[in-house]
Amino acid sequence: MNGGEKMISVTVNGQAFTRPVSSRRLLADFLRHDLALTGTHLGCEHGVCGACTVLVDGVSARSCLMLAVQTNGCRIDTVEGLAPDSGDGEAMHPLQEAFWSRHGLQCGFCTPGILMSLVELLRDVEAPTEEQVRLVLSGHLCRCTGYQNIVAAALEAARSMSKQAR
Amino acid sequence: MMADDQGAADGKHSPRIVGTKAKRIEDRALLRGRGKFLDDIHIDGVLHAAFLRSQHAHARLRAVDVSAARKAPGVVAVFDAQAMRAELTDLRMPLGFPSSTLPAGITPFVLSEREVCFVGEAVAMVVATDRYLAEDAVGLIQVDYDPLPAVTDCKSALENNEPRARSDSPSNVIERVELAYGDIAAAFGPANRQFKESLFIHRGMAHPIEGRGVLARFDDTSSELTVWSSTQMSHELRQVLADLLGMEPDRVRVIAPDVGGGFGAKYLVYPEEIAVAAATRHLRRPVKWVEDRMEHFLSAIQDRDQYWDVEIAADNNGKIQGIRGRMIHDQGAYTPQGINLPYNSVSSLTGPYIVPAYQMSLFVCQTNKPAVIPVRGAGYPQAAFVMERLMDRIARELQIDRVEVRNRNLIPKEKMPYNKQLKSRAGVISVIDSGDYAACSRKAVDAIDYAGFPSRQDQARATGRYLGLGFAHAVKPTGRGPFESAVVRVTPAGRIVIYTGAMAMGQGLATALAQLCADQLGVPLESIDVSAGDTSRVSLGLGGFASRQAILAGSAVHLASLEVRQKAIKVAQHVLEVAEQDLVLQNGRVEVLGVPSHGISLASIARKLKGSPGYALPPGVKPGLEATSLFQFDAQAFANATHACEVEVDIGTGDVRILRYIGVHDSGRLINPMIAEGQIHGGIVHGIGNSLYEKMRFDEIGQPITTTFADYLLPTATEIPNLEVLFHESPSPTNPLGVKGIGETGTIPVIACVISAVENALGPFNVRIREAPLSPIRILEMIDEGRAQ
Numbered sequence: 001m002n003g004g005e006k007m008i009s010v011t012v013n014g015q016a017f018t019r020p021v022s023s024r025r026l027l028a029d030f031l032r033h034d035l036a037l038t039g040t041h042l043g044c045e046h047g048v049c050g051a052c053t054v055l056v057d058g059v060s061a062r063s064c065l066m067l068a069v070q071t072n073g074c075r076i077d078t079v080e081g082l083a084p085d086s087g088d089g090e091a092m093h094p095l096q097e098a099f100w101s102r103h104g105l106q107c108g109f110c111t112p113g114i115l116m117s118l119v120e121l122l123r124d125v126e127a128p129t130e131e132q133v134r135l136v137l138s139g140h141l142c143r144c145t146g147y148q149n150i151v152a153a154a155l156e157a158a159r160s161m162s163k164q165a166r
Numbered sequence: 167m168m169a170d171d172q173g174a175a176d177g178k179h180s181p182r183i184v185g186t187k188a189k190r191i192e193d194r195a196l197l198r199g200r201g202k203f204l205d206d207i208h209i210d211g212v213l214h215a216a217f218l219r220s221q222h223a224h225a226r227l228r229a230v231d232v233s234a235a236r237k238a239p240g241v242v243a244v245f246d247a248q249a250m251r252a253e254l255t256d257l258r259m260p261l262g263f264p265s266s267t268l269p270a271g272i273t274p275f276v277l278s279e280r281e282v283c284f285v286g287e288a289v290a291m292v293v294a295t296d297r298y299l300a301e302d303a304v305g306l307i308q309v310d311y312d313p314l315p316a317v318t319d320c321k322s323a324l325e326n327n328e329p330r331a332r333s334d335s336p337s338n339v340i341e342r343v344e345l346a347y348g349d350i351a352a353a354f355g356p357a358n359r360q361f362k363e364s365l366f367i368h369r370g371m372a373h374p375i376e377g378r379g380v381l382a383r384f385d386d387t388s389s390e391l392t393v394w395s396s397t398q399m400s401h402e403l404r405q406v407l408a409d410l411l412g413m414e415p416d417r418v419r420v421i422a423p424d425v426g427g428g429f430g431a432k433y434l435v436y437p438e439e440i441a442v443a444a445a446t447r448h449l450r451r452p453v454k455w456v457e458d459r460m461e462h463f464l465s466a467i468q469d470r471d472q473y474w475d476v477e478i479a480a481d482n483n484g485k486i487q488g489i490r491g492r493m494i495h496d497q498g499a500y501t502p503q504g505i506n507l508p509y510n511s512v513s514s515l516t517g518p519y520i521v522p523a524y525q526m527s528l529f530v531c532q533t534n535k536p537a538v539i540p541v542r543g544a545g546y547p548q549a550a551f552v553m554e555r556l557m558d559r560i561a562r563e564l565q566i567d568r569v570e571v572r573n574r575n576l577i578p579k580e581k582m583p584y585n586k587q588l589k590s591r592a593g594v595i596s597v598i599d600s601g602d603y604a605a606c607s608r609k610a611v612d613a614i615d616y617a618g619f620p621s622r623q624d625q626a627r628a629t630g631r632y633l634g635l636g637f638a639h640a641v642k643p644t645g646r647g648p649f650e651s652a653v654v655r656v657t658p659a660g661r662i663v664i665y666t667g668a669m670a671m672g673q674g675l676a677t678a679l680a681q682l683c684a685d686q687l688g689v690p691l692e693s694i695d696v697s698a699g700d701t702s703r704v705s706l707g708l709g710g711f712a713s714r715q716a717i718l719a720g721s722a723v724h725l726a727s728l729e730v731r732q733k734a735i736k737v738a739q740h741v742l743e744v745a746e747q748d749l750v751l752q753n754g755r756v757e758v759l760g761v762p763s764h765g766i767s768l769a770s771i772a773r774k775l776k777g778s779p780g781y782a783l784p785p786g787v788k789p790g791l792e793a794t795s796l797f798q799f800d801a802q803a804f805a806n807a808t809h810a811c812e813v814e815v816d817i818g819t820g821d822v823r824i825l826r827y828i829g830v831h832d833s834g835r836l837i838n839p840m841i842a843e844g845q846i847h848g849g850i851v852h853g854i855g856n857s858l859y860e861k862m863r864f865d866e867i868g869q870p871i872t873t874t875f876a877d878y879l880l881p882t883a884t885e886i887p888n889l890e891v892l893f894h895e896s897p898s899p900t901n902p903l904g905v906k907g908i909g910e911t912g913t914i915p916v917i918a919c920v921i922s923a924v925e926n927a928l929g930p931f932n933v934r935i936r937e938a939p940l941s942p943i944r945i946l947e948m949i950d951e952g953r954a955q
Contacts, residue, residue, distance in 0.1 A: 024298065038206035039199020041426070043375040044459035048875035051375055079199035089198075096197040100189055103844050107672025108196030109203060109376040109426025137883035141875060143375055143427050144672045146847030147883040 008072040012037065013081025021068045027061075028052045030068035031078060039079040039112045043141065050140035053113035054078045060120045079112035082119065094164070095119060095157040104153035106144030114140045118154050126162050130155065183681045183691065187840035190677040191691050192670070201424045204379035204396040205456045212381070213242055215442050215455040216300035218290040218307045219464055220282035223316035223534040223868025224331070227280055227289065231308040235292055238306055240299030243449060245291045245441065247279035253444035255412045259437060262402075262503030262539075263591075268341055271334055274500040274537060276410070276437045276444075282311070283332050283499035284536050285870055286464025291441050293453055316534040316868035320496035321473050323531040331499055331532035340497065341505055341530045345512055347587040348523030353488025358479040361559050365476070366937040367548045367917070369469035370860035371462075372541040373880060374671070376426020378466060379456040380439045382446035392419045393443055396426065398433040398669050399709035400699040406435040407443050422699030425671035429852070430541040431466050432671070433711045434502055438465075463873040468862055469541040471496040472511060472548050478556045484564050484571040488523035489515065489556070497530050500537040505530050507538060509591040510545030516586065517553050518603045518639045518806060519575040524588070534868040542852055543913040544712065550640040551938055554918035558925070568637055568922075569611055576603040576639070590802070596643060598804040600896045601832055603639060606808040609830045609892050610637070614810040622812075627930070632815045633825070634927025638918035640809075642713065643802035644833075644907025645900070650718035650799075651704045654683055654726040655792035656734075658776055660754055660769030662687060662694040667707010668719035670698045673909060674841040675715055679723045681837055682903070686727035687734070687768065688751030706796065713805070713907025716837060721901045722797035729793035737771045737791075740784040803898035805833045805906040809850075809919040815927040817949055820942030822858055822924055828890045829915075834898040834906035842908050843891045849912020850889055855881045856913070857920035861939055928952065 009018045012035060021030055026045075031037045031054065040063055043051035047065040054063045055077040082093040095118055098104065105111040114137065121128055121136045128136075133154045137147055195201055232244040251257045259273045278287050290307050294300035315329035323331065323338040331338055354360060381394040391413060397403050400420040408415040425432065438455055446453045457466075476491030495508035512526045557575075561568040577584045579602040586596035611617075619635045626633045651667040664679050676696035684691050697703055698719075708718075731751060738749055738756035748759045757765030772791035775783060783789060811827045829846055836842045859879040863872045872878035897904030917938045924945065925935045932952035937944075 022298070029297075032205070033208075036208070037199070038203075038208075039201070041203065041376065042205070042458075043377070043426075044875050046459060046874050046876070049375055049459070083198055090194075092194070092197060099197055100193045103190070103840050105193060105196060106674065106844060106848065107374070107376070107425065107427040108192070108201055109374075109424075109672075111196055112199050115197070134883040139882075141375060141880050141882065143373055143429065143852070143880065144848045145844060146849075146851035146889060147886055148847050148889055149844060151883065151888075 006069050008069055010071050010074055010076055012076045013078060023067065023069050025068045026064055027066040027068045027071055028063035031063060037078050037080050041109050041112060043110060048141065049110065050117065051110045051113040053116045055116055055120060060117050077116070079115055082115060094160045095122065098153040098157035098160065102149050102153035102156055104145065104150045110140060110142045114142070114150060122158055122161060126158070128154070128158055183684045184837055186838070188677060188681055188691060188838055190674050190841070191680055191694070192674065192676050203376055203424045203426050204381060204394055207381055207394055207423060209381070209383060209452045212452040212454050213293050213295060213449070214297040214300045215445060215453055216292050216297065216304045217288045217438065218304045218309070220285055220287040220289055222282060222311050222313050223285050224314040225282050225311040226314060227278065227282060228310035228312050230290055232290055234306040234308065235303040238299065238303035240294040240296050241292060241303045242295065243293045243445065244303070245277065245445060247275065247277040250277045250441060250444060253448055254410045254440070256410060259435065259502060260406060260409065262434060263506065265504050268501065268504065272340055272501040274437055274502055276440045281333060284534050285868060286536060288437055288465065291445065293445050293449065318533060318864055318866060318868045320471055320494050320531040320533055323533055324494050324529050331534050335532060338532050339529050340501060340532055343509060343512065343528040345588060346525040348488065350488050350490055350523040350525045353479045353523040354490065358481055358487045359563065360477060360479045361563055362477045363555060363559060364936060365474045365552055365555060366471065367551050368471050368861055368939060369541060369547065369856050370862045370878065371466065371468045372429035372431035374427025374429055374431055377457045377459060377462040378432065378436060378438065380442045381452065381454040382443045383452040384447045384450055386450055390417050390419065391443060391447060392421065393439070394421045394423055395439055396432055397422050398428040398671060398711060399435070400669065400701050401667055401707040401709065403435050403439060404701045407440065410440050411443060411447060419702045422669055425669070428671040428710060430539065430544070433709070434467055434539055459875065460873050463870060463878065465536060467539045468498065468536050469507065470498065470535065470538050472508070474552050476552060476556065478560065480560050480564070482564065484560050484566045484574055486519060486521050486575050489521055490525040492527045492529070494529045494531060496533050496535065496538065498533055498535045498537040502537050503539045504591070506591050507540045507545040511549045513588045513590065514546055515549045515553050517550060518577055518641045519553070520577055535864060542849065543910050546640065546642055546910070546914045547853060547856060547917050550638060550914050551917045551921065554638040554922060558922055569607065569616060572639060573604060573607060576607065578604065590643070594800060594802065596802070598641065599801065599898050599900050601804055601806045602894060602896055603806060606806060606830045606832055606894050607639070609894060610808040610810040610828055613828045613830070613890060613892060614812065614826065632817055632927040634813050634815065634923040634925065636811045636813065636919040636921070636923025636926065638809050638915040638922060639806070640911065640915035641804050641806045642907070642911045642914055644713035644805050645717035645799055645803045646712040646714045647718065647799040649708070649796050650722050651707050651796050652719060652722035652726045653704055653792065653794045654723060654730050656730060656768045656772040658769055658773040660693065660767060662689055664694060664696045664723055665703035666698050666719045666722065667704050667709065668698055668715045669710030671710055673715065673845060674838065675719065678716060678837045678841060679719060682720055682724045683727040686724070686731045689754045693754060713909040713911065716905045717803055717901050717907060718797055718799050720837065720903050720905060722795040724903055725797060726793040726795040730791060733787060733791060734768055734771050736787050737774060737784050738766050741766050799901065801900040803834060803900045803906040805908060805911045807831045807911045807915050809915040811919050811923050813920065813923040813927055815924055815945065820945035822945070824854065824887050824920070826890065827887055828892065829912060830892045830894060831911060832894040832896050833908040833911060835895055835904040836893065837905060839893070845908045846891050846912035847889055849910060850916055851881050851886055853913040853916020854886065854920060857917045857939055859939065
């Protein structure tokens with residue numbers, strides 16, 4: 001560990017990691033390149049497009065605007081941890097299922113960040129309105145879909161999740 | 167039963183999966199965070215490149231001192247133009263499309279040596295062990311710039327030849343094009359009404375959310391270069407790499423991994439792709455470059471400004487007699503590809519209308535800004551804006567209803583195929599193959615309740631709200647040739663693999679191609695793998711552009727699948743001793759009609775046709791359960807759209823709210839209506855951005871001032887209403903599938919439609935809109951100007 005590095009411990013998708021990181025290393029780069037969790041994407045590296053959104057201690061955060069050292073001791077959730085582990089790698093979260101059936105993605109590059117923001121919304125609001133969904137999505141840029149099918153997918157996921165919860 | 171809906175061996179079966187909203191085969195990996203985009207690919211020991219870019223819009227380079235950067239921590243190499251020249255056959259990029267009229271010396275340099283001509287032009291490249299360290303070292307490069315005056319407006323570039331955008335270029339006008347047909351003098355004779363307009367339109371950038379990126383590896387043992395790039399054109403990239411690196415194309419493999427959107431920005435071989443590959447070969451170590459968004463703003467291609475001075479002649483019934491005028495196009499500092507974009511604008515202006523006489527002059531002018539090549543829509547949105555503004559003008563002047571005046575001029579269905587009398591840039595005469603514009607017009611009119619709008623508008627005005635309705639048509643020739651490739655192969659394990667030179671970047675290409683194949687081979691989508699854009703899999707290909715892939719790659723896959731099907735049937739006939747008409751392809755097998763237990767799997771047939779040493783193949787069958795199709799296509803399939811929208815303009819703030827947006831689209835037969843609708847959604851929203859939000863701004867010395875997504879506004883979910891998409895299907899006679907392209911048609915009429923609606927809303931203030939995009943401030947200014955009249 002050289003001068004600019006610090007040892008950090010984080011729990012990512014339930015798994016504990018202890019790694020040296022340079023103090024200026026972005027959380028996004030740490031996740032993608034140090035932990036090989038490349039599902040989190042970088043679309044602008046200046047905090048607007050939202051592609052890099054992850055949950056830090058349960059709260060959505062742009063991993064391009066956060067330093068890895070800031071997350072020392074934190075729990076981080078990324079897109080890779082969304083689906084339940086079914087062994088065959090086939091299972092998906094209801095939100096992922098809804099994105100699939102509602103054609104909520106095209107190139108899929110912005111999708112992981114959008115999923116993380118919507119997971120947070122659906123956790124906090126059982127039956128969000130279309131307006132609430134659109135407000136959350138306004139923190140994300142998608143050039144392919146025009147957002148409409150993403151909204152539909154989020155609303156469908158909310159319905160199926162509340163059914164499951166009952 | 168199966169014979170009716172799918173399996174009959176005579177090939178006359180009706181489709182089962184084509185035409186359905188099949189869920190996409192691409193999505194599981196993407197949704198689970200297991201996509202493989204460029205920067206997701208890791209190679210041990212990879213080095214990272216970073217570029218030093220010009221801070222000036224125009225300057226002579228007196229000196230570039232890289233010595234301090236060379237000594238910086240982690241730095242492995244620094245290339246200036248001189249060092250780069252030693253690696254290449256030419257420091258200058260080749261022109262993308264052939265041209266006999268463009269002057270020489272208009273393309274960008276891999277690294278610039280003597281002069282920089284836009285802010286962002288690459289001057290030097292650092293290669294280091296880490297991206298952070300590479301970017302640190304870029305800051306240590308000392309450049310001595312001698313600033314020169316910059317050309318920032320294409321109109322003044324035309325009117326004054328000084329200053330010049332590039333000192334090695336004798337004129338700021340790099341090409342002048344004259345298009346004409348019909349008797350223009352008669353059209354503008356005293357018998358007809360004549361109206362002039364001066365219009366300005368700006369389109370911004372493509373902005374795929376994944377920027378550009380390239381990763382290169384040189385294998386010393388085999389002397390082979392592998393380049394992964396987020397590109398729309400792998401095969402062309404392979405050729406340019408081979409040419410500039412002085413290598414045989416067979417020694418260069420280009421792979422496009424998952425591509426996070428293109429929209430035109432990746433339909434070009436970029437200097438950075440060459441520089442990274444050259445560094446890799448020189449250092450014999452893998453090198454990666456991944457841009458950030460600011461770099462994309464500074465150095466990726468853009469769409470930009472057009473000034474139109476146009477005149478239209480019409481008789482008293484609003485029938486168009488002729489159009490003439492001049493257009494000035496801002497090309498930026500370099501011309502990497504050609505002038506397709508402005509040429510498309512001037513050659514497609516007349517769109518879906520009968521225009522008996524036409525004359526247009528195009529001036530393509532250089533400025534000190536990044537290079538321009540087509541962005542989604544490729545010059546057609548600008549043309550549609552101009553044409554539809556003229557239609558609104560005729561409607562207003564002659565007091566004819568806006569929809570009615572259009573209907574009087576639309577090319578009727580009975581006149582299809584209709585010769586537009588103008589050639590495409592590639593020399594193909596534009597002949598509209600099919601379409602029913604009047605039917606699309608009616609659908610849009612009904613959907614938006616056109617008849618009920620005046621009372622909605624009156625009621626709103628009574629309460630101080632300003633509603634407007636916009637209406638616009640557009641056509642787009644789709645399916646640029648000359649060909650696309652497909653290999654369809656059944657493996658002895660029973661998987662079906664499709665390789666194509668077409669390119670996937672989010673359009674659901676894999677799913678659409680798999681649907682076409684699945685119907686022929688009687689297999690589920692899940693047993694098909696599609697690989698697009700890997701030059702080692704298929705020797706030829708042209709990639710993804712011009713809304714071409716359903717037509718060209720689709721037809722290629724269809725024909726190759728048909729051939730594989732015939733082969734499988736021939737083998738099954740021999741093995742099962744059953745006549746062809748009694749065989750069906752289903753469940754991955756060739757089965758006897760009505761006796762599904764009696765059959766042979768495609769996997770077994772593939773194993774037989776792979777050959778065993780010394781054993782003959784079944785009689786009359788060629789080796790391998792596979793086929794290759796290079797589907798050639800020189801015609802064009804004309805897709806069309808009619809859009810209608812209702813907006814509300816807040817006259818206090820200048821804000822425009824889109825209340826309803828309707829898109830009626832004819833893209834021929836649809837392979838997957840769900841995907842088709844998604845393409846239109848994205849296209850419309852791109853057009854809404856071009857109408858109200860997106861503007862790439864430069865100041866008077868050529869400094870870009872919108873270089874983040876906080877300054878340059880892409881539409882977000884809160885600005886967009888639920889879009890209503892309707893389809894009309896006029897199958898295209900040009901290709902075996904009857905399909906037409908769809909990727910760009912959503913975008914093309916939008917600017918025209920939204921601007922028309924805003925103007926309609928502001929009718930009480932005498933607002934006449936002659937520009938796009940419109941910012942709230944500009945709308946307030948126009949209200950003030952209108953009120954002052």
